[in-house]
Amino acid sequence: MKTFAYLAVVAVALSACGQQPSKGGAEKAAGPSASGRDQVWAAGSSTVFPFATRVAENVAKTTGGRPAKVESLGTGGGFKLFCGGSGAGFPDVANASRPIKKSEFEQCGANGVTDIVEIKIGYDGIVIANAKSGPTYNFKLDQVYRGVAAELPSPTGFAKNTYKNWKDVDASLPAQAILVYGPPPTSGTRDAFVELGLEKGARMIPTLDTLHGKDEEAFKARAHTIRGDGAWVDAGENDNAIVQTLTKTPNALGVFGYSFLENNMDTVKAATIDGVAPTFETISNGSYPVSRSLYIYVKKANIGVTPGLREFVNAFVSDAATGKGGYLQQRGLIPLAADAHAAQKEAATALTSMAAPAK
Incomplete structure (x- = not known):
């Protein structure tokens, strides 16, 4: 009887702990379910993953708390x-290598996820690379498009892409079979490659540029559709895995973020795009054609509820992390200009909720 009585007292005590009123309005807004997790949870972009992981490690060292759980699932x-919802069963932070889409923002709202804080953390470039032992590529964007697009203009409209060799695409390119390992459709890296690379390349082709002017949706359907005949291989969300594949397959090309190139320059090299090599300078000044912004999105209601979330966000926008010369720059992040970085610090401090995106 004493044992049962003791267990009953423990059960009541535990129940009371789980139902104690939280401190502050933010905790009340998030509800008891959000306080059921004792660490920050961030999920999304494979490109942002190593940056978020490093921030999580630093925050844990300085606060003594549990490091944030960071997952690489792709931006989508x-x-x-x-x-998907609020509470402990859903992440506090979405890591993203593109802005949130209107449809995603609306899905958040439909599931009770409101007051989202958008924070830009820096820049990245999409590179096309191969093993250092392989040939050197100097691409123009229309050549990239002709190599990986599912269909190309033909005298009768559009026809299946039958190019087998880069030399067939253009005589200036190496005589290598077309084999490209790249991110899957759920990846923000894939989105950026398609929108910043393939769309621009497609518009350099007169037939497709004319189609863009007449019917933008039809143009995008052509420009965004990548070959499914084995010339392009969806290699998963892990960009490191693509890098490793290139070292074992010197005749192949890989598409991934600049940070992975910078951290593996001993084994892989990047192609130039329209005569510009991806470097810290060319990405930060926008001269490299396939550059993009990186973000984290934060549930404002979870600040003050999920232990360590405020510290995680503040650390991400700190001068030590994302400022010029910060430790994330050493990992390949291209930092924002000083004034833009200061603006993101202010947004993180004020927890300014974003407006709905236009598209």
Whole structure:
């Protein structure tokens, strides 16, 4: 009887702990379910993953708390989970290598995820690379498009892409079979490659540029559709895995973020795009054609509820992390200009909720 009485007292005590009123309005807004997790949870972009992991490690060292749980699911996968609902079963932070889409923002709202804080953390470039032992590539964007697009203009309209060799695409390119390992459709890296690379390349082709002027949706359907005949291989969300594949397959090309190039320059090299090599300078000044912004999205209601979330956000926008010369720059992040970085610090401090995106 004493044992049962003791267990009953423990059960009541535990129940009371779980139902204690939280401190502050933010905790009340998030509800008891959000306080059921004792660490920050961030999910999304494979490109942002190593940056978020490093921030999580630093915060844990300085606060003594548990490091944030960081998952690499791809930008689309991260937003899907982030927008799935509020509470402990859903991430506090979505890591993203592109802005949130209107449809994703609306899905968040439909599931009770409101007051989202958008924070830009820096820049990245999409590179096309191969093993250092392989040939040197100097691409123009229309050549990249002709190599990986599912269909190309023909005298009768559009026809299946039958190019087998880069030399067939253009005589200036190496005589190598077309084999490209790249990110899957759920990846923000894939989105950026398609929108910043393939769309621009497609518009350099007169037939497709004319189609863009007449019917933008039809143009995008052509420009965004990548070959499915084995010339392009969806290699998963892990960009490090693509790098490793290139070292074993010197005749192949890989598409991934600049940070992975910078951290593996001993084994891989990047192609130039329209005569510009991806470097810190060319990405930060926008002269490299396939550059993009990187973000984290934060549930404002979870600040003050999830232990360590405020510290995680503040650390991400700190001068030590994302400022010029910060430790994330050493990992390949291209920092924002000083004034833009200061603006993001202010947004993180004020927890300014974003407006709905236009598209």
